[in-house]
Amino acid sequence: xxxxxxxxxxxxxxxxxxxxxxxxxxxxxxxxxxxxxxxxxxxxxxxxxxxxxxxxxxxxxxxxxxxxxxxxxxxxxxxxxxxxxxxxxxxxxxxxxxxxxxxxxxxxxxxxxxxxxxxxxxxxxxxxxxxxxxxxxxxxxxxxxxxxxxxxxxxxxxxxxxxxxxxxxxxxxxxxxxxxxxxxxxxxxxxxxxxxxxxxxxxxxxxxxxxxxxxxxxxxxxxxxxxxxxxxxxxxxxxxxxxxxxxxxxxxxxxxxxxxxxxxxxxxxxxxxxxxxxxxxxxxxxxxxxxxxxxxxxxxxxxxxxxxxxxxxxxxxxxxxxxxxxxxxxxxxxxxxxxxxxxxxxxxxxxxxxxxxxxxxxxxxxxxxxxxxxxxxxxxxxxxxxxxxxxxxxxxxxxxxxxxxxxxxxxxxxxxxxxxxxxxxxxxxxxxxxxxxxxxxxxxxxxxxxxxxxxxxxxxxxxxxxxxxxxxxxx
Amino acid sequence: xxxxxxxxxxxxxxxxxxxxxxxxxxxxxxxxxxxxxxxxxxxxxxxxxxxxxxxxxxxxxxxxxxxxxxxxxxxxxxxxxxxxxxxxxxxxxxxxxxxxxxxxxxxxxxxxxxxxxxxxxxxxxxxxxxxxxxxxxxxxxxxxxxxxxxxxxxxxxxxxxxxxxxxxxxxxxxxxxxxxxxxxxxxxxxxxxxxxxxxxxxxxxxxxxxxxxxxxxxxxxxxxxxxxxxxxxxxxxxxxxxxxxxxxxxxxxxxxxxxxxxxxxxxxxxxxxxxxxxxxxxxxxxxxxxxxxxxxxxxxxxxxxxxxxxxxxxxxxxxxxxxxxxxxxxxxxxxxxxxxxxxxxxxxxxxxxxxxxxxxxxxxxxxxxxxxxxxxxxxxxxxxxxxxxxxxxxxxxxxxxxxxxxxxxxxxxxxxxxxxxxxxxxxxxxxxxxxxxxxxxxxxxxxxxxxxxxxxxxxxxxxxxxxxxxxxxxxxxxxx
Numbered sequence: 001x002x003x004x005x006x007x008x009x010x011x012x013x014x015x016x017x018x019x020x021x022x023x024x025x026x027x028x029x030x031x032x033x034x035x036x037x038x039x040x041x042x043x044x045x046x047x048x049x050x051x052x053x054x055x056x057x058x059x060x061x062x063x064x065x066x067x068x069x070x071x072x073x074x075x076x077x078x079x080x081x082x083x084x085x086x087x088x089x090x091x092x093x094x095x096x097x098x099x100x101x102x103x104x105x106x107x108x109x110x111x112x113x114x115x116x117x118x119x120x121x122x123x124x125x126x127x128x129x130x131x132x133x134x135x136x137x138x139x140x141x142x143x144x145x146x147x148x149x150x151x152x153x154x155x156x157x158x159x160x161x162x163x164x165x166x167x168x169x170x171x172x173x174x175x176x177x178x179x180x181x182x183x184x185x186x187x188x189x190x191x192x193x194x195x196x197x198x199x200x201x202x203x204x205x206x207x208x209x210x211x212x213x214x215x216x217x218x219x220x221x222x223x224x225x226x227x228x229x230x231x232x233x234x235x236x237x238x239x240x241x242x243x244x245x246x247x248x249x250x251x252x253x254x255x256x257x258x259x260x261x262x263x264x265x266x267x268x269x270x271x272x273x274x275x276x277x278x279x280x281x282x283x284x285x286x287x288x289x290x291x292x293x294x295x296x297x298x299x300x301x302x303x304x305x306x307x308x309x310x311x312x313x314x315x316x317x318x319x320x321x322x323x324x325x326x327x328x329x330x331x332x333x334x335x336x337x338x339x340x341x342x343x344x345x346x347x348x349x350x351x352x353x354x355x356x357x358x359x360x361x362x363x364x365x366x367x368x369x370x371x372x373x374x375x376x377x378x379x380x381x382x383x384x385x386x387x388x389x390x391x392x393x394x395x396x397x398x399x400x401x402x403x404x405x406x407x408x409x410x411x412x413x414x415x416x417x418x419x420x421x422x423x424x425x426x427x428x429x430x431x432x433x434x435x436x437x438x439x440x441x442x443x444x445x446x447x448x449x450x451x452x453x454x455x456x457x458x459x460x461x462x463x464x465x466x467x468x469x470x471x472x473x474x475x
Numbered sequence: 476x477x478x479x480x481x482x483x484x485x486x487x488x489x490x491x492x493x494x495x496x497x498x499x500x501x502x503x504x505x506x507x508x509x510x511x512x513x514x515x516x517x518x519x520x521x522x523x524x525x526x527x528x529x530x531x532x533x534x535x536x537x538x539x540x541x542x543x544x545x546x547x548x549x550x551x552x553x554x555x556x557x558x559x560x561x562x563x564x565x566x567x568x569x570x571x572x573x574x575x576x577x578x579x580x581x582x583x584x585x586x587x588x589x590x591x592x593x594x595x596x597x598x599x600x601x602x603x604x605x606x607x608x609x610x611x612x613x614x615x616x617x618x619x620x621x622x623x624x625x626x627x628x629x630x631x632x633x634x635x636x637x638x639x640x641x642x643x644x645x646x647x648x649x650x651x652x653x654x655x656x657x658x659x660x661x662x663x664x665x666x667x668x669x670x671x672x673x674x675x676x677x678x679x680x681x682x683x684x685x686x687x688x689x690x691x692x693x694x695x696x697x698x699x700x701x702x703x704x705x706x707x708x709x710x711x712x713x714x715x716x717x718x719x720x721x722x723x724x725x726x727x728x729x730x731x732x733x734x735x736x737x738x739x740x741x742x743x744x745x746x747x748x749x750x751x752x753x754x755x756x757x758x759x760x761x762x763x764x765x766x767x768x769x770x771x772x773x774x775x776x777x778x779x780x781x782x783x784x785x786x787x788x789x790x791x792x793x794x795x796x797x798x799x800x801x802x803x804x805x806x807x808x809x810x811x812x813x814x815x816x817x818x819x820x821x822x823x824x825x826x827x828x829x830x831x832x833x834x835x836x837x838x839x840x841x842x843x844x845x846x847x848x849x850x851x852x853x854x855x856x857x858x859x860x861x862x863x864x865x866x867x868x869x870x871x872x873x874x875x876x877x878x879x880x881x882x883x884x885x886x887x888x889x890x891x892x893x894x895x896x897x898x899x900x901x902x903x904x905x906x907x908x909x910x911x912x913x914x915x916x917x918x919x920x921x922x923x924x925x926x927x928x929x930x931x932x933x934x935x936x937x938x939x940x941x942x943x944x945x946x947x948x949x950x951x952x953x954x955x
Contacts, residue, residue, distance in 0.1 A: 092754065093682065093693020100607045100689050105698035110762075113754055115814070134694075142694055154757050154784075186604070186687045228720050230713045234705040236698055237607070426813060433816040437801070 027051050028410050029064040033073035033391065038080055038358060038366050039380040048078065050387040053409035057383060071391070071412075076404060079361060079396050080380050081128025081388035083368035084339050085299040086252075086279050086332035088133060089118035090147065090158070096135035097142055101175070101191060102204045104167060105236035106142035108132050112155040118336035120151045123414040125340030126390030126403045129160060131332075131372055133279075134168040136254040139175045139191065139200040141168035143240050144252060146372050148388070149406075151413050163374050166276065167240050169253035171197055171260035172310050179308060198263050205271040208241035250276035250373065252299075256310040258283045265294045277371045279332070281322075282314035288325035297328040297371035302348040319363060320353020330368035347397040357397055386410075512538045514918060515550040516897060516911075519559025524566050524872045525886035534564055536893040539916035544887050555918075557897075562910055565867065565902050566886050567640025567894030569874035570849070571793045572773060572839025575631055575644045576624040576658065576668070605689040608702040612690065613649025613683050617735045620644045620656035621672035624665040635660040636921060637846030638902065640894035640914045641670065643839070643878055645677050645747075650696060651703070651732070652677060654739070655747070657878055659894065661914035670892075674878055675771065676739050677747040680759075697762065704766050707736040743769045745879055751795065752818070753780040760788045771877055773839065777818060778825040782832035791835035791877040794869075796852035797843055798822050823852075826869065827860035837874035838866075853903055863903055892916075 028050040035046035035058060047062040048055060064070050088095045092113040097103035112132070122130065128149055134142030144166035147158040173179050175197050177189060191197050214232040222229055243249035251268070255261050255278050268275050277297040278284060282305065284291055284298045291298055300322070305314030322329045331346050333339035346363040349355040355363075369379025378388050387410035392401040406414035514536040521529040523544060535543040535554060543549075550556060605612035623646065634642065640660055646653035655675045658668040682696045683689075690696040710733035717727050739746075748763055750756035751774030763770035775792040776799060778785060785792060799819045801811070829836045840849050853866055875885025884892045893916035900907035912919040 091694075093680075094691065094695075097690055097692040097695030097698070099605065099687055099691050099695070103695060103698075105608065105702060106690075106692060106694040107698060108694060110697045110758070111692075111694040115752075115754055142698075155754060156757070156761065182687060189687065228716050228723065230716050230724055231709065233709045234702075236702045236705065430811075430813045430816060433813070433820050434811065436820065437816070 026410075027065060027068040028071065028387070028407070029062075029068040030071045030073050030078060030389070030391070031062075031064060033076050033078045034395075035381055036077060036079045036358075036361060036396070037381040038361055039382055041358075046078075048381065048387070048389070050407075050410040053387055053411070055381060055383050055385050055387050058381060071405065073391055073404075075393070077392045077394065077396055077401070078381065079126070079343075079390050079392070080365040080369075080378065080385075081390050081406065081408065082126045082342050082364045083330070083372070083374075083379065084122070084127050084130040084333050084342060084364075085277065085330045085368040085371055086133055086334045087122075087130035087336070087339060088135065088334070089122060089130065089336050089339070090114065090116040090132060096137040098135070098137040099189075100237075101138050101189065101200045102140040102237060103134070103138050103142050104140050104204075104238075104240045106134060107145075108134055108142055109145045109159060109165070112145070112147065112158050114151075114153060114155045114158055118339075119149050120414070121336065122339045123149050123151055123406045124403055124416075124419075126343060126392070126396070126406055127339050128388040128390065128406060128408050129369075129372075129374070129378060130339070131166065131252065131368070133166075133252060136168070136170035136174040138170060139197045140204055140241070141170055143167050143249075146374065148408050149413065150408055160372075160374055160377075162377075163372060164248065164250050165240075165243075166250040166252050166372075167244060169201070169251055169264070169275075171253060171255040171264060172257060173308060174254065175200075194260055194263070197260070198267065201264070201267055202270075204238075204241055205245070205267070208238045208245065209271065211235055211238040212242045212245070244273050245271060247273070252277045252279050254279045256280055256282050257313075258287045261287060262290060265290065265296070268294070276373075277330075280334070282311055282318060284327070285315065285318045285321035286313075288322045288327050291322065292326040297330065297367070298322045299330045299332045299368065299371060301334070302331050302345040303352065316348060316352035319349045320355050323349075323353075323355065323359060323363075328367050328370050329363060330371055331363040332368070343392070343396045343401060344399060347399075350397065360397060510917065511555045512916060513551060513554040514557065514893075514913070514916070515548075515554040516557045516559045516562075516564055516895075517550065519897065520563040521887055522563060522565050522867070522902075523887035524868055525888050532564075534887060534895065536895075536913060536916045539893055541887060541889055541891050541893050541895075543889055557911065559897065562897050562899055563902070564887065565638070565896050565898065566871040566884070566891075567896050567912065567914065568638045568870045568902075569837065569878070569885065570634065570639050570642040570840050571837040571874045571878060572655075572795070572841055573634075573642045573644050574647055574842075575634060575642050575660070576626060576628045576665075577620055577644055577646060578625060578628055579647065604687060605683070607689050608699050610689065611703075611730075611732055612688065612699070613679075614651045614703065614732050615646075615649060615653050616651040616676060616739065617731055618646050618653025619672050620646050620653065621658070621665070621669045624656070624658065624668060626662065626665050626668065631660050634846055635912055635914065635919065636909060637849070638896035638898070638909050638912060639846065640896065640912060641875075641880075641884060643674060645675075649683070650679055650681075650690075650700065651736075652679065654744070657880055659892070659914050661917050661919070667915075670880055670884070671878075673739065673744060674880070675745040675747050676736075677773070678749070680749055700762075701766070703732060703736065704768075706730070707733050707740060710734065711737045711741070740768065745769050745771050745877075747771050747773050747793070750774050752777040756781050757784055760784060760790060763788070763790060775829075775836065776822040776825055778834070778836075779821055779828040782828050782834060785829065785834045786832045791837070791873075792829060793839045793877065794826055794829070794836050795841040796838050796849055796856075797841040798852055798855060823855035824859035826856040826866070827862075830861060830865045835873055835877060837869050837877050850903060850905075854905075857903065863901065866903060 030048040032045050035043040043060055046060050049057040049062055090113050092111040097106035131146050133144045146160040146163040148160050150157055176192050191200050218231050240249055244251055253264055253275050261278055264275055275296045277299045279299050281298045281300050300318050303316035305311050319329050319331055333342055342364045346360045350360045366379035369375035377386050387407055389407045390403055391405040393404055394401040404416050405412055515533055517533040518531055521532040521534060529546060532546050533548040535548055643655050643657055645655035654673045655677055656672050657670040657674040659670055662668045680696050682691050682693060690699045713727060717724060746768040748759040748770050750759040750772050759772060771791050773793040775794045778792055799822050843849055857863055857866055872885035875881040884894055893913050895913040896909060897911040898907050898909050909921050
């Protein structure tokens with residue numbers, strides 16, 4: 001069953017870029033929907049007017065302007081596009097740069113893969129933006145980027161304009177290589193303990209501080225008119241860390257246990273930066289006050305636990321409990337498949353912890369937008385914000401809800417009906433290509449057979465000699 | 476066979492010696508090793524590529540260069556004259572990416588086999604483990620293909636016999652494997668082959684192997700190359716300051732990578748960047764822009780999808796002729812994606828699309844085993860809309876231009892290196908035979924090799940004789 005689903009999903013996806021690029025209406029009108037604004041309640045029989053990719057107006061008594069593309073959403077629900085604060089989709093050539101303990105010279109932005117089918121599949125789950133993270137192999141991992149899921153656009157058009165870049169940190173078992181064995185002949189990598197993880201981070205920031213000082217000194221002396229100065233070397237590994245200390249780059253730290261979370265808060269204080277989000281943060285409920293006081297967000301799972309030693313103390317109440325203590329909390333997927341049902345993941349916090357429907361919805365819309373510093377643009381349905389929207393056929397917090405359309409910048413990037421309509425056509429194209437290839441292969445085979453026969457009689461031409469022209473020595 | 480040929484040659488030599496005016500030349504020639512240096516191909520159809528086709532024309536070759544082309548050309552008395560009636564003369568073909576003369580190192584195959592696929596880590600990689608950029612993993616830009624040429628590589632001859640006179644040969648292995656050399660495919664010793672030793676600097680973005688030696692991801696590899704370019708730029712700035720003021724600052728550490736790359740970038744050496752699918756192509760176009768290098772893209776097979784970006788970038792493309800195929804060991808029951816099917820179907824259309832968009836491109840054999848595979852691949856490209864003229868250009872003048880040697884080869888123009896291929900028909904024709912090849916003005920005559928005698932054959936010697944005679948070309952007497 002799963003295979004079949006995946007296959008269908010692929011078929012859907014393959015034709016989508018062509019179809020979406022065909023229409024780029026500047027004025028779109030979504031009418032007669034239940035609009036879940038997240039910031040100011042729900043509007044029954046509401047409409048949303050979109051102009052130039054932005055929400056221009058919304059309310060219950062709007063009329064479609066002439067020439068607008070009208071989307072009739074009668075009986076349907078519109079929510080702000082879902083934002084996945086922890087995703088590894090759309091990455092080419094490896095999620096981890098796993099050899100160095102500090103891999104900050106690696107940048108996800110360099111390797112975005114706009115053709116990754118998971119972009120499209122996540123769109124089909126209502127996701128419009130995602131925080132694309134390096135893996136958790138290293139105490140300090142690679143540079144990260146927030147993207148909009150603009151399926152069909154080139155890599156250069158995926159990054160969320162103006163969103164601050166990030167960097168992945170990782171604490172605990174993964175960076176200390178607890179959960180796998182190295183092949184024979186490969187020496188174990190430092191760090192091998194949580195103490196070592198702390199030391200690696202501390203060392204890196206000490207170097208980054210020194211690096212910044214070198215450049216400051218150089219620039220100062222140069223400005224003072226000093227001649228013949230040799231500049232410091234640029235360091236691709238340390239520069240992102242300087243940006244972290246200057247507040248120009250967010251830290252997204254993979255973590256599980258309280259001890260390591262508190263450790264990173266201390267280290268961050270020492271070096272004068274803030275951790276933007278603790279990712280996973282499965283024991284966050286135990287130290288929610290400390291996390292809130294540190295100004296960090298928590299981006300967690302709904303109800304996964306005990307899948308490894310450091311995840312044993314996780315509870316499904318984590319999101320709700322941290323929320324209650326004033327932490328900005330999001331629920332993330334960390335998984336291309338789960339990203340397609342983040343609405344349900346959010347809803348679980350209504351059962352576990354008793355969050356209101358609106359607060360639950362915030363876990364996958366406004367809160368991750370705040371965590372990623374993009375809440376001025378997305379995360380709620382407000383006039384002036386980007387028209388990044390997901391339209392469901394049922395209440396999005398119900399298990400029956402299925403995404404009908406997903407819009408980014410007012411443009412439909414996923415349309416369930418169009419998808420279904422396209423399937424037969426794509427299947428036909430595929431079959432035709434398969435047949436064509438099969439025919440060509442058969443022709444090639446018979447050609448090769450024919451070639452082989454005469455070859456036994458006649459060999460290909462050869463030149464007179466390997467090393468020179470004719471008549472060597474003949475004159 | 477050899478007896479008969481020698482007889483012919485001796486009689487020719489006798490004629491030469493009898494021509495009074497030529498005695499001195501003949502002596503000189505003998506002094507140089509006895510090979511003729513002057514040729515004329517007359518009454519031939521000439522396809523200069525740089526201009527219109529010349530019917531019944533003559534090409535004159537002297538001392539390695541083309542000296543005259545046209546219909547009313549005076550044939551110098553010292554020239555050996557080849558009657559080109561019914562034959563066509565083309566510029567020698569250029570294979571813009573090979574490892575000719577650089578056979579893969581022994582053990583390389585085994586290493587690849589043990590390393591496993593992506594994400595699978597079965598054994599430690601060969602070589603030292605790199606912790607970061609400072610260990611300079613997979614970096615040996617100082618290696619120059621010219622220095623490692625093995626001219627006993629059998630493929631050199633088979634490429635030449637098929638009409639290829641020139642190739643770019645690239646060192647392999649690592650991220651900066653070394654510098655690639657433009658070679659002509661003939662010579663007595665390796666040095667004779669080399670047209671330009673440090674012609675291009677190929678970069679590979681394939682990560683080195685395993686999850687334990689840097690870099691083991693694409694993003695790490697790009698980060699690494701970026702750091703290397705930073706370091707090189709730093710060296711370019713720091714070195715002269717230090718040399719002028721050695722007492723003011725601590726000495727610079729010796730780093731061969733920085734020194735060699737600095738030299739290469741200062742003289743604007745071509746940097747080859749890999750990109751085969753549209754995403755890779757757009758990615759390296761951005762990187763080329765960021766790194767401010769004189770870039771040429773190699774791979775290019777999904778170029779059909781990004782022709783506009785390529786045209787805007789003005790970055791030329793070396794198109795791999797190893798068209799994508801379903802892997803031979805693919806699971807026959809395995810699901811095939813529409814995306815792969817489309818790519819395999821459309822890739823051969825790339826050259827036509829590039830030509831239409833005005834993107835400069837050349838072809839390279841990319842590891843194809845035999846020249847006949849190259850021509851089969853070209854046939855697919857022409858079948859997908861590429862004009863034979865454009866295909867020829869891509870193999871000659873365009874390739875020479877892209878590789879930075881367009882001022883000395885790639886067309887039949889006076890002054891250019893006498894790299895020519897003479898055929899009995901259209902160069903891409905399936906039945907066409909190569910009759911003569913000139914490399915640097917050295918003449919190679921093709922002849923059908925006789926079949927080896929069958930065990931039950933009674934007169935093997937006669938059969939061989941016949942085969943030779945049938946294919947040997949007439950050489951008209953020299954002089955008048």
